[in-house]
Amino acid sequence: MERLHSRVLVQWAAGAFVTAVVLAAITGAIAYVDPLSLALSPVLVAGVVFGVAFVLGVGYAALRYRLWRYEVREDTLYIERGVFTRVRTVVPYVRVQHVDSQRGPIERLLGLGTVVVYTAGSRGADVSIPGLAAERATTLQERLRDLAIESEPTDAV
Known part of the structure; x- marks a missing residue:
């Protein structure tokens, strides 16, 4: 992790x-x-x-x-977080709509970024991974995007 x-x-x-x-x-x-x-x-x-x-x-x-951990698994993104309430989130790549990276002013100053994963059928329950080195945020965004594309079902005619 x-x-x-x-x-x-x-x-x-x-x-x-x-x-x-x-x-x-x-x-x-x-x-x-x-x-x-x-x-x-x-x-x-x-x-x-x-x-x-x-x-x-x-x-x-x-x-x-x-307590913050995440793992890019074969078919899901797994996140553990929370101090008072422990939250474990599993996001199947097939549910991923798109992936953004964000860098606010303080994050830019510190060389950090956040990756935000938007999922299908969620109402504001999108997943974000804060506190990533800027280059790691970019590579993670690209990797999650590629995994989401690979997991899309193929239409067999």
């Missing part, structure tokens, strides 16, 4: 940082507006909330990275 590139931890930690900043700003603003609710300084409240949220977010990202 293959793992994600370790640089995805930086991307997920950046997301935890942004979340921690937003939570700290909200709680700091609440503590500033309603100083009677807490006998603490709004800056102290915001700092504590930021620290707790950031540590929890980075811890969650580390666990998420540790």
